[in-house]
Amino acid sequence: MSLHTLHAQLDAFEKALGEAAFDQASSLLDSHDHVLHDLLSTPLTGTDRAPLAALLDRQQSLLGLLRQRRDAVAVQMRDGQRSLRAAHAYLKAESLA
Structure with missing residues (x-):
């Protein structure tokens, strides 16, 4: 295989990442x-x-992009969990009133 490949x-x-085809992206990355x-051997x-x-610089750039996306999703998940806790607290307080 070549560097072109x-x-x-x-x-x-x-x-695949841009299309949110994460299973395909994972398979492509494994390949x-x-x-x-094989090339390095x-x-x-x-x-x-x-x-x-x-090529290695490009890989590092992609890893940086993946880290940014991971961090953004983590923030969204934390925000969602906070909202859910607040909603539960509100419902519990309302039921006690």
Whole structure:
């Protein structure tokens, strides 16, 4: 497999994330990981280093995006839990009145 294949897999991964196709995104990421490990198990030349570094930079960028999304979802979940607790407290107070 080539670096072109790895970039194409990252393109498909990004697309799946954008479409909220998380099962597909997970499968694509697993496949990407296997292909990357296969590539890294072969001897690399000096000319392979710059394109590989660019690929790894792109992966790091995607990981940053995933972290941002995870953190945003965590905030939404905490807000939802607070709202639910407030609603339960209100209903309980109303039933005691």
